[in-house]
Amino acid sequence: MSENPVRQEEPPVDPALERLVHDMIGRVADKWTLLILEILEDNGELRFTQIGRKVEGISQKMLTQTLRQMERDGLVKRTVHPVIPPRVEYRLTELGHSLSYAFCGVWTWAEANIGKVEAARAEFDARA
Amino acid sequence: MSENPVRQEEPPVDPALERLVHDMIGRVADKWTLLILEILEDNGELRFTQIGRKVEGISQKMLTQTLRQMERDGLVKRTVHPVIPPRVEYRLTELGHSLSYAFCGVWTWAEANIGKVEAARAEFDARA
DNA sequence: ATTTATACTTACCCAAAAGAGAGCGTAAGG
DNA sequence: CCTTACGCTCTCTTTTGGGTAAGTATAAAT
Numbered sequence: 001m002s003e004n005p006v007r008q009e010e011p012p013v014d015p016a017l018e019r020l021v022h023d024m025i026g027r028v029a030d031k032w033t034l035l036i037l038e039i040l041e042d043n044g045e046l047r048f049t050q051i052g053r054k055v056e057g058i059s060q061k062m063l064t065q066t067l068r069q070m071e072r073d074g075l076v077k078r079t080v081h082p083v084i085p086p087r088v089e090y091r092l093t094e095l096g097h098s099l100s101y102a103f104c105g106v107w108t109w110a111e112a113n114i115g116k117v118e119a120a121r122a123e124f125d126a127r128a
Numbered sequence: 129m130s131e132n133p134v135r136q137e138e139p140p141v142d143p144a145l146e147r148l149v150h151d152m153i154g155r156v157a158d159k160w161t162l163l164i165l166e167i168l169e170d171n172g173e174l175r176f177t178q179i180g181r182k183v184e185g186i187s188q189k190m191l192t193q194t195l196r197q198m199e200r201d202g203l204v205k206r207t208v209h210p211v212i213p214p215r216v217e218y219r220l221t222e223l224g225h226s227l228s229y230a231f232c233g234v235w236t237w238a239e240a241n242i243g244k245v246e247a248a249r250a251e252f253d254a255r256a
Numbered sequence: 257a258t259t260t261a262t263a264c265t266t267a268c269c270c271a272a273a274a275g276a277g278a279g280c281g282t283a284a285g286g
Numbered sequence: 287c288c289t290t291a292c293g294c295t296c297t298c299t300t301t302t303g304g305g306t307a308a309g310t311a312t313a314a315a316t
Contacts, residue, residue, distance in 0.1 A: 022162070061274075110156070120223070121202070
């Protein structure tokens with residue numbers, strides 16, 4: 001290879017860690033997780049149905065499932081008020097906030113480059 | 129709501145843009161795309177089978193499919209050398225590199241917080 | 257003449273993910 | 287007494303993701 005002059009040293013990454021990181025990203029980069037993360041970041045504490053209304057398009061099943069997963073991963077705190085009808089509040093944990101900050105780069109990339117992507121697609125489709 | 133004192137102003141985001149951004153993230157946050165992005169970022173230009181060997185676990189079908197998608201989105205440049213047997217090289221475009229930088233935050237978050245996530249899971253599973 | 261290598265495409269199939277929709281328990285409000 | 291609200295759970299069906307295996311074209315190597 002003549003080019004690629006600045007090949008940075010690759011510190012030998014622990015492959016087990018790498019697999020875990022991939023799993024994590026796969027889990028966390030899920031569509032609904034991202035949406036809920038964003039909404040809780042913007043709105044603070046919300047109830048089940050409030051989140052459901054804000055996410056728009058999500059089924060109750062996926063809402064429950066995703067929130068459970070996020071709770072298990074330590075991203076959200078779930079607070080049950082033992083009243084009737086039930087009242088359950090969700091809010092981001094510190095970890096949840098930190099993840100939402102980490103995703104800022106991707107969000108801003110997407111916002112900034114959506115035009116380029118669409119242009120690339122149009123060009124590609126025109127060629128084909 | 130008594131808390132949530134620092135509610136930042138939400139500039140009314142164009143909902144169409146928001147949907148597009150979500151689509152983009154959904155597309156781009158795909159497992160194979162992320163892996164290929166990483167490998168091309170680390171290795172520069174690679175051939176089809178070289179990528180296949182490095183990704184490990186990917187089938188030809190998904191490799192082709194993901195590379196096509198990435199090409200269409202303008203993330204990779206595909207160069208065909210008209211020789212026999214065929215020789216096709218893939219490399220990241222500027223856009224591809226910028227996306228991989230954007231994901232750095234998430235990568236480092238995952239690496240840094242994998243312990244916390246696993247601890248949260250263990251605690252959650254113990255309670256249940 | 258047969259094999260090998262490359263970069264695919266196509267067809268078929270399976271399992272997992274997700275959507276749709278009904279049900280549940282209880283109590284306040286009409 | 288019937289409805290509504292809430293936060294689910296359960297079941298059923300559809301959709302999607304992804305694996306396997308075979309086929310293709312061609313020329314160099316055996």
